[in-house]
Amino acid sequence: MSSNNSAFQGFGKPMDATGCAELQARYMQQWQELWDQAQRGALPAPQDRRFADAAWQRNPTALFNAHVWQLSVQAMNEMLDLMELDTAQRERLSFSMMQWAEAMSPSNYLMLNPQALQTMMDTGGQSVLEGMSNFMDDWQKGRMTQTDESQFQLGQNVGTTAGAVVFQNDIFQLIQYSPTTSMVHAVPLLIVPPCINKFYILDLQPENSFVRHALDQGLTVYLMSWRNPQPNDAAHIHALSWQDYLEQGVLEAIRVSQELSGQEKINTLGFCIGGTLLASALALARNKGQDPAASMTLLTTMLDFTDVGMLNVFIDEAQVAFREWQLGQGGLLNARELASTFSFLRPAELVWNYVNSNYLQGKKPPAFDLLYWNSDGTHLPGPFFTWYLRNTYLENRLIQKGGVPVGEHRADLSQLDLPVYLYGSKDDHIVPWQSAYASLRALPAAQHRFVLGASGHIAGVINPPAKQRRNYWVLQDGEPVATLDAQQYMERAQSVPGSWWSDWIAWLAPLSGSRRRAKRRLGHARYPVLEEAPGSYVKVRAS
Numbered sequence: 001m002s003s004n005n006s007a008f009q010g011f012g013k014p015m016d017a018t019g020c021a022e023l024q025a026r027y028m029q030q031w032q033e034l035w036d037q038a039q040r041g042a043l044p045a046p047q048d049r050r051f052a053d054a055a056w057q058r059n060p061t062a063l064f065n066a067h068v069w070q071l072s073v074q075a076m077n078e079m080l081d082l083m084e085l086d087t088a089q090r091e092r093l094s095f096s097m098m099q100w101a102e103a104m105s106p107s108n109y110l111m112l113n114p115q116a117l118q119t120m121m122d123t124g125g126q127s128v129l130e131g132m133s134n135f136m137d138d139w140q141k142g143r144m145t146q147t148d149e150s151q152f153q154l155g156q157n158v159g160t161t162a163g164a165v166v167f168q169n170d171i172f173q174l175i176q177y178s179p180t181t182s183m184v185h186a187v188p189l190l191i192v193p194p195c196i197n198k199f200y201i202l203d204l205q206p207e208n209s210f211v212r213h214a215l216d217q218g219l220t221v222y223l224m225s226w227r228n229p230q231p232n233d234a235a236h237i238h239a240l241s242w243q244d245y246l247e248q249g250v251l252e253a254i255r256v257s258q259e260l261s262g263q264e265k266i267n268t269l270g271f272c273i274g275g276t277l278l279a280s281a282l283a284l285a286r287n288k289g290q291d292p293a294a295s296m297t298l299l300t301t302m303l304d305f306t307d308v309g310m311l312n313v314f315i316d317e318a319q320v321a322f323r324e325w326q327l328g329q330g331g332l333l334n335a336r337e338l339a340s341t342f343s344f345l346r347p348a349e350l351v352w353n354y355v356n357s358n359y360l361q362g363k364k365p366p367a368f369d370l371l372y373w374n375s376d377g378t379h380l381p382g383p384f385f386t387w388y389l390r391n392t393y394l395e396n397r398l399i400q401k402g403g404v405p406v407g408e409h410r411a412d413l414s415q416l417d418l419p420v421y422l423y424g425s426k427d428d429h430i431v432p433w434q435s436a437y438a439s440l441r442a443l444p445a446a447q448h449r450f451v452l453g454a455s456g457h458i459a460g461v462i463n464p465p466a467k468q469r470r471n472y473w474v475l476q477d478g479e480p481v482a483t484l485d486a487q488q489y490m491e492r493a494q495s496v497p498g499s500w501w502s503d504w505i506a507w508l509a510p511l512s513g514s515r516r517r518a519k520r521r522l523g524h525a526r527y528p529v530l531e532e533a534p535g536s537y538v539k540v541r542a543s
Contacts, residue, residue, distance in 0.1 A: 019082045027075045034071065038064045046070055050107040050348070050356065059114040065106045073101045088312070095313040102347040107356050116360035123362070130362030142336050144343070144354050146375060151367035154376075155534050158369055159200035161212050163533035165225075166523040167256045170237060171249045173225040173535045174256055179518035180215040186513035187294055188220035188261040192250055192274040195226040196338060198376055198538050201458065202271065204369045208464050210501070217505050218515060222257045224249070224274075228378040228540040229332055239330040242280075242387040243406050250281035254292045260527060265294040267511060271461065272431065275301025276392065279439075282418075283403060283411040295511045297421040297504065299461055300431045303413060304438040305396040310345050310429060315393045323389055327382025335377030335542035345429050370458060377542050399442045419447035421507050423500060425460030426452055426473075434486040445482045449474075449507055452493065453500045465499040472500040 037043045043063050045051070051066045076097050085093065106112035110120075110128075119127045138144050152158050163177035191211070193199035202223070203211040214221050226249075229237050257266050270278030275298035282293050302308065308315070327333060343350040357363045365371075391397045397404045403412025420443055424436030433452055440448060453460040454470040463470055473493035475481055481489065496503070523529045 020079075023075065023078055023082065027071070030071055031068065034064065034067050038067075043067060050105065050353070053115040055114040055118045062106065062112065062114040065112060069101075069104065069106055076101060088316070091310070092313045095310060099344065099347060102352055105348075105352060108352050108360075110360050113356065113360055116356070119361045127360075127362035131359040134358045134362065134364070138358075143339060143375065144351065145358060145365060146350070146354060146368075147365050147371035148367040149372055149375060152369060152372045154200065154539055155532075158205060158372065159203050159534040159538065160206065161203050161209055161215070161533065163221075164522045164529040165531045165533065165535040166260065166527045166529060167253075168530060168535075168537070169248060169252065171227055171240065171245065172253065173227075173530075173537045174253050175223045175225055175533045175535060176260060176522050177211060177215055177221045177223070177533065178522060179220065179520070180212070181218045182518055183515040184218050184220050184518040185509070186261075186516055187263055187265065187267055187511065188222055188257055189214060189267045189269060189508075189512075190253060190257045191221065191223040192253070192268065192270040192278040193224060193226070194272040194274045195245065195277070195378065196273055196380065197378060198228070198373065199223055199225050200534060200538060201370070201373050201462065203534070204373065204462065207466065208369075208462055210462065210464075213464060213501055214505075217509070219508075219512065220261060220518075222253070222260070224253045225535050225537045226378070227537050228335075228542060229381055230379065230540065230543055231332060235330060238332055238381055239383055240381040241383045242391070245277060245384055246281045246284055246406060246411070250277050251285060251292075254281070254285075256527060258292060260524065263513075265292060267295045267297075267508060268293045269297040269299065270301060271299040272301060272457075273388075275299060276303060276398070279303055279413060279416065279443075280398065280404075280406070280411045283413050283416055284406050284409055286415040287403070287409045287412060293418055295419040295421070295508065296416065297423070297508070298436075298439060299423045300425055300428055300436055300457055301422075301439060302392070302431050302435050303442040304399050304435065305392045306438065307432055307435050308393055309432040309435070311393070314341065315389070317394065320386070320390050320394050323382075324386045328386045329383070331382040332379040333382060333385045335379050338380070339375075339377045342430065370462065374458075379542055413442045414444055417444045419511060420449075421504060422448065422450045423461070423504070424450070424452050425456055426454055428457040428460065430457045437486045437489060440482055448481055450481050450489065451500050451503055452490075463499045463501065465502050468498055470499070471495050471497045472503065474503060 034043065038060060041060065045057055046066045048070065056063050056066060080090070080094055080097060110116050134145065161177055163175050165173045166176045167174040191202065193202060203209045206212055211221055211223065254266065254268070258264065268278055268282070270276070278296065279298065282296060285292055354365065358365060391404060398413060403410040422436060422439055424431070424433035426433055437450060440450065452473040453463065454472065455463070473490070473495050475489070475493055479492065484492065
């Protein structure tokens with residue numbers, strides 16, 4: 001490493017010469033220590049699971065390469081710490097360095113990976129042929145295979161909860177689920193899933209289905225299944241806007257759910273961008289003089305986009321303006337582009353892990369329902385996407401005073417004085433939990449509850465109580481969450497073993513009305529059954 005830092009001109013102020021020299025000297029000293037250990041055969045196993053196989057420990061050269069790679073990554077991060085950068089510059093440079101570092105891991109290259117070489121020898125070269133076949137299959141699909149997709153069929157072993165489509169328009173289908181208990185709460189629940197992916201993340205298999213769990217607790221459940229726009233759809237589908245998704249989407253689903261249930265107010269739940277849509281739609285309804293929700297649950301949702309985490313590296317005026325020029329008047333944002341963006345937020349787990357196993361070792365990935373869902377992406381209408389990009393990630397307008405214009409009305413989150421349950425995941429790389437917590441500031445003080453679950457964006461949410469896994473943090477009853485910042489919340493919150501689902505049910509039940517005998521017949525005269533769940537919209541694959 002050279003102390004000459006001219007390569008980093010344009011990234012803030014130059015590094016301190018003394019600090020850079022000390023970093024270089026420390027790097028060379030640590031490199032020499034590794035070399036001395038290698039000469040004595042005393043290198044320990046690297047603290048990284050990609051080098052965990054015994055083949056790395058048996059190969060001195062490969063083991064040394066693994067340690068040097070780790071040392072180099074450490075030095076790069078220390079060098080970044082020495083640079084005087086503003087936040088945006090630091091995030092972009094850190095992201096670029098992470099991509100380079102992960103790509104350069106010796107585990108990604110056949111001749112540097114002793115585990116892959118051993119597999120090649122053990123199989124007489126068959127693993128290399130299988131790896132090439134896997135690569136060509138993925139090349140033709142245009143995406144990397146993360147699970148054995150042949151083991152899943154939507155409606156057969158994922159998305160299997162019984163129900164029926166009772167309404168549809170150009171934007172969504174509304175599913176009414178069959179009750180699983182003899183008595184149900186009078187006030188139903190409407191679920192608004194993300195439109196970036198498909199709804200069945202909340203209804204994977206019976207043992208981990210959030211929908212099924214809600215039904216088993218005596219809730220009547222309605223759920224939106226968003227349309228997956230296709231290139232051959234009519235032009236007006238490609239031109240759907242944020243306003244269309246609010247008015248013809250969420251508010252229409254609320255209206256139909258009210259009519260089907262006979263309830264003036266219903267409970268509502270939104271997940272990720274589905275939560276952003278839900279809160280915006282309810283705020284829009286308030287501006288129109290309507291008050292359709294008894295409560296709102298937001299799961300890993302951002303309303304305040306001050307801190308968007310690693311996704312910030314993709315957001316600036318130039319990039320947003322380009323997207324508006326490209327898609328603002330119509331067209332589709334391709335599902336593959338979305339999937340690639342999210343995968344490279346965690347490249348070690350969601351990209352290079354599969355290069356190693358699928359291509360270098362010729363393995364087929366195991367069947368995993370969550371990753372099957374993750375591979376089943378959706379396109380997005382260009383005008384919807386570009387409005388969302390500018391008004392949330394770039395300009396953070398949802399929390400501005402007076403709200404954001406939506407047609408002739410405004411969506412003002414400060415009008416949502418209703419009970420709100422907020423959930424964040426501690427290790428979420430898409431919606432940082434502190435940003436989920438910041439949604440409290442966007443809403444008026446009311447009956448709010450914030451719960452922080454363990455794990456990430458999806459695994460933290462899909463955590464059924466029966467498995468008795470993980471934990472969650474919550475304030476003791478009576479402590480006012482609205483008066484605390486995120487750090488204060490973390491200091492005072494108590495850890496509770498198990499799933500947050502039970503906590504949510506305990507919060508929602510008193511808001512769900514008295515119990516009455518469940519109706520077994522779905523739909524009614526005005527909204528007859530159109531087809532069985534999971535419906536046809538969710539079965540449309542991105543082309």
